[in-house]
Amino acid sequence: DAGVIQSPRHEVTEMGQEVTLRCKPISGHDYLFWYRQTMMRGLELLIYFNNNVPIDDSGMPEDRFSAKMPNASFSTLKIQPSEPRDSAVYFCASSRTKYNEQFFGPGTRLTVL
């Protein structure tokens, strides 16, 4: 398996633009997690899915953020409109069950100018 795949790896955009981050979890993994990592706030869980259903989105900062998982092999995290304070590395992770190791993707480094 190729592991968790994220795209793009780097994204530079201007304030106000829409940003869409993509994730393909490891096949057979039932859980998918979206994290944001910054120096100031560390590693924050934004939202996670179980069998494509959002379970907990309490970490989503505000209505500008939304996430979907239309099928077991694809998820998106959208920011609209983007702001400079959204600049961070966004990780997607997946796990087989709730008791198992989370495998992280390579991350998307987002810069909002």
Place this chain on the structure above:
Amino acid sequence: GENVEQHPSTLSVQEGDSAVIKCTYSDSASNYFPWYKQELGKRPQLIIDIRSNVGEKKDQRIAVTLNKTAKHFSLHITETQPEDSAVYFCAASMNAGKSTFGDGTTLTVKP
């Protein structure tokens, strides 16, 4: 919700020495405690984990201990090597699958 505190935030040791990182958690329902290592510019990767029915687990130079009564767990690295230098994160997870991460410890191993 769960709150995880991790100490110290930075740790510097000489090669060959041991390193210990400690975490406390708030929710007694947490039952899964993984540790992740993140090298500069890379993704976090699991190095060891422990479940609530076990008090200690070892994997070569790495060990984790868990004290459920006191709600704390620790990572122990023996015979440290320069390649152990990284940021280490602890986490606590309940049955729902959601993990709360500590703020991380930057470990530097001096050759």
